[in-house]
Amino acid sequence: MNPLIFTTILMTVLLGTMIVMMSSHWLMIWIGFEMNLLAIIPILMKKYNPRTMEASTKYFLTQATASMLLMMAIIINLMHSGQWTITKVFNPTASIIMTSALAMKLGLTPFHFWVPEVTQGISLTSGLILLTWQKLAPMSILYQISPSINLNILLTMAVLSILVGGWGGLNQTQLRKIMAYSSIAHMGWMTAVLVYNPTLTMLNMLIYIMMTLTMFMLFIHSSSTTTLSLSHTWNKTPLTTTLILITLLSMGGLPPLSGFMPKWMIIQELTKNNSIILPTLMAIMALLNLYFYMRLTYSTSLTMFPSTNNMKMKWQFETKRITLLPPLIVMSSLLLPLTPMLSILD
Amino acid sequence: MMTYIVFILSVIFVVSFVGFSSKPSPIYGGLVLIVSGGVGCGIIMNFGGSFLGLMVFLIYLGGMLVVFGYTTAMATEQYPEVWVSNTTVMGVFLLGLLMEVMLVLYVLKSEEVGVVFKFSGVGDWAIYDTGDSGVFSEGIMGVAALYSYGAWVVIVTGWSLFVGVLVILEVTRGD
Secondary structure (H helix, E strand, O other): OOHHHHHHHHHHHHHHHHHHHHOOEHHHHHHHHHHHHHHHHHHHOOOOOHHHHHHHHHHHHHHHHHHHHHHHHHHHHHHHHOOOEOOOOOOHHHHHHHHHHHHHHHOOOOOOOHHHHHHHHOOHHHHHHHHHHHHHHHHHHHHHOHHHOOHHHHHHHHHHHHHHHHHHHHHOOEHHHHHHHHHHHHHHHHHHOOOOOHHHHHHHHHHHHHHHHHHHHHHHHOOOOEHHHHOOHHHHOHHHHHHHHHHHHHHHOOOOOOOHHHHHHHHHHHHHOOOOHHHHHHHHHHHHHHHHHHHHHHHHHHOOOOOOHHHHOOOOOOOOOOOOHHHHHHHHHHOHHHHHHHHHOO | OHHHHHHHHHHHHHHHHHHHHOOOOHHHHHHHHHHHHHHHHHHHHHOOOHHHHHHHHHHHHHHHHHHHHHHHHHOOOOOOOOOOOOHHHHHHHHHHHHHHHHHHHHHHHOOOHHHOOOOOOOHHHOOOOOOOOOOOOHHHHHHHHHHHOOHHHHHHHHHHHHHHHHHHHHHHHOO
């Protein structure tokens, strides 16, 4: 793509999310969502083949439906409150419709079907933008309307998302689909604590974005999109096998690594609010997630995956230099001791 | 009849929406879009929004739909699909009509057209006072306010439309 146009379109994606996050008028928020959607379509279609076209079409259709539902909720809110300011949504109908619309945008169950298919059909870099940046805008609106969200609906969607994210990822060998299911599960964790303590949602979002960014960059660095080609990284750059191990265990939520921090805080917050069965279920279902991360680390870092002999001397292009990778890896694995600093947040 | 004019117009509105949602060929979709645009204009005018209704006719029907009609006419096929040519299309159309008829009967039986459209008084169409002489309608003062207080909205919508054109060109250009 022409570099000038590509830059313009990328900046428009940024602008769309910024408008959503900083507007006080519901109509401007809707315009921000539409601008974001429109501008990310050519980014998803960077490589021009039928797979990306199909993925972009699926993404566009689901997000446009979600925007329409959002608009309907905005208008019902307008009819009953008479004003356009962003506050909690007082009318229950509007609140439920808005929650469903934002859940469709995030990829929560039962609206999760587009996430693996779209992530699989696009290139790794576009998938990175899709799974990290595109989650910021809907989550910021959920944060702003969090006092009025119907608890039953949100918690049902959250728990089902964690279940689907863990269960659905079990049968996958394609890395992009694994990351997509991991995204569904993490969104479930984030929305589960939204009604109780929205600050933890933001904390989880921050750490999730760091970890997903790290994983995708490691995949881009070794140009691998399947488990099989990831298992050949010991041959190309042995250091990245260790880094993949650490980051995947952090994503699974294991203790000395930073991925444990959001899960720990969320479980603590939920138990403080007298719900014990819910966080137990959530923690058990997170084990499913951990299982397929462990399978990836097993085939990549811990063993030499079976391959033919000529695959053992793998030819590759010159290594791409990814500048941000070392700080990202450090941040996505070593942040746990900083947990007491959470007391300075709100 | 005049008290129910909005109700009748809205029924025709929904029926024409059913007409193009049952997916005949785009040229016929454009035809019912004209009808729905005109009827929608009538609904808005009945609530006092004369400026907005004229905007629908001029910009929507007279600008956007005309361009849509020309591009569809260029890309049309030899035997375009009508509502009666394909069993599926006719089935969906009749299903939509049936649902609309049932809704109309429900509304008429409950003797209350207000259940369909609860309008909270005249507040939304009130006079927008700029402090100048006389009394102006909301629509025209809204446009004036758009270009003064609402400059940010103009910038954002203008940029969205511009990027829309860029995106469409990028997507259709391909490699």
